Amino acid sequence: MSIKIKGITTPPSIDELSDRLERVRNKMVEENLDYYVSFDPVNIYYLTNFANNVHERPFILIIEREGIPKMVVPLLEKSHVESRALGELEFHSYYEFPAPQGQNWYDIYRSLFEKDKIVGIEAAMPSGIAEKTPGTKVITDIIEEIRIIKSDYEVGRCVHACKIVNKGHKELLKMCKPGMHEFALYQKITGSMTSKIIMDIPDANFIVCKTVAAVWPPSFSHDPHIIPKIFAEMEEGGPHVSIVSAQVDGYGVELERTFFLGHVPEKVKEPFEVMFHARELAYNLLKPGTLMSEIDHKVRKFITDKGYGDYIIHRTGHGLGITGHEAPYLAEGYDKPLEPNMLISIEPGIYIPGIGGFRHSDSVLITNDGYIKLTKAPENIEDLTLNISN
């Protein structure tokens, strides 16, 4: 757990991208596919380094078992794609969306397939694009699946992204005091993280950069996916729940803590302890071979046995990588084993209306014999009870 991994801030090498493509093609052979078509901008970014601002004009990547992948792009974006995409790609541009008859995206797109082939498509592919795809279609998330195991390069990128959120979270805790407005905190910490991203990666692609820094005060913290009102104020006591996350030039991680201002109200000590030990239980199970469903099941059982089962509203964790939320999932029903070089969040939570939310989240790398926690912030209740006397 104490090994240091060096952060990486450079773009992927051509070899890195070729390896990713090769892994996709190996899956295509396994699944007997002649073509695989990717529309999901995340998957296209993974394979080409090109990130698009999604709008109504489609970008579509067509992969055959051999040869240069083909990319259907709007004429408008041709030079943008060429300036950011890495690796060999054959571009096929279309007139506009919509376009005169015979020059629409689907006219170009359909002409790139041979007849009567087996074509893999993503579950995320819009029905309107699937409808225009020729051949026998099979829904299969090959790219999402290969993204589950990170290369050493991807791990390095995420290690660097963790440095950004670690710094952001440290600054966030320093700002917290009763009466602090959500908006002031958001502006200050996201600005600081963005500045660090730019200093570390001057050529960062801002389409795939995002920073979030927020605190759910006690009156909101039982509802983890609501957005706190802009003038919501922090209060003495707690539980407050922080979220600091960043997508740093394409690589996303998170760091979250339950904390208190000045003192810990008596009634929240027990749910905090239950969350704290549920989390310990999860960490003790983190090693290659453990089923992810089993971890979630045991965590839920532990919390339920302590009397808080009605207050569980989400799984124990999720994958991280080029998004901040992706497979694998530490969830009942996801019966796959942990493997080295998976990158996941660990974040069992308890949410009690009228009292508040209890959740720590870290970004964690699975190693050959256990795990390394890549994010860093105080964890126990004493260190998370902030002094407000100054």
Add this chain to the structure above:
Amino acid sequence: MSIKIKGITTPPSIDELSDRLERVRNKMVEENLDYYVSFDPVNIYYLTNFANNVHERPFILIIEREGIPKMVVPLLEKSHVESRALGELEFHSYYEFPAPQGQNWYDIYRSLFEKDKIVGIEAAMPSGIAEKTPGTKVITDIIEEIRIIKSDYEVGRCVHACKIVNKGHKELLKMCKPGMHEFALYQKITGSMTSKIIMDIPDANFIVCKTVAAVWPPSFSHDPHIIPKIFAEMEEGGPHVSIVSAQVDGYGVELERTFFLGHVPEKVKEPFEVMFHARELAYNLLKPGTLMSEIDHKVRKFITDKGYGDYIIHRTGHGLGITGHEAPYLAEGYDKPLEPNMLISIEPGIYIPGIGGFRHSDSVLITNDGYIKLTKAPENIEDLTLNISN
């Protein structure tokens, strides 16, 4: 063109949302659909006022010809949805993504349909969700279609959003000078627009707020969809192209200008004039009844006749509303007539590698007998040649 429309900053009334739903249902009857299913977060927001941060857990809205619409939501988001959604909705929550057998989103989802019915789905619906949808599926974009004609309420919201970008653009032009960094400008102007949004709408939903302020300096301006590098600097001369856009608590508009610092280089005068007159031509055609394809065709022909046809890379305009890019499209191939209460951009462009880009864009309302330009900024080359001697 000089009528003043009052901006609106309040949430939609229940009547407004009921009217939208009724229009969807009228289309369902016309198209002989028993159900219509919406997955597109934009369409769900349009009908329910609930905006979701898209992630792997699906939110799905099921509309029948009568009765209360049903919404499938993750348990995690139940209280979030309930706090933001307006109008009558019946919520059906699922355990988690993924979930133990029998408790997945699709188990809940499929149980809400009667057998052997005709089900309309959006072109944007992911194939993985379409696959789990029972009945006879028909791809039809009913909600996107009814969104094309704005209610007076929507127009009022967009009028307010235009005030935000008008102010932002005015401040942007004041900051521009040779050597100004992209990043400094972005930070200042988006901060200023965000502050105004918060002052005007303290309860704004930040999931549907976004502000953009950027200038494409001459070395980038030929490529309208590239993101300028963060340390890109403005230069004496031009053409620079500004983009100021905002989604203001759910309503999106844009304002863009081609401008010069200090002087206008000789070689750019002609393409500027051609763009300027192409734009005039487009405005002269703006009234109910004109085919949108015809406008684009005439604009392209005008530019081509002037010798710049090779430098057209996009259509003349697109719709605006709860997104900044939506139907209708002023594009060859889109053979529908303009109608009152359409809200569109007018932005013919010319993009010459090595010289730069030429484009003004405004957000424009079609009225009973013509149009009203809702955005406001200098338009002619004299007013857009900024003094840099101070």
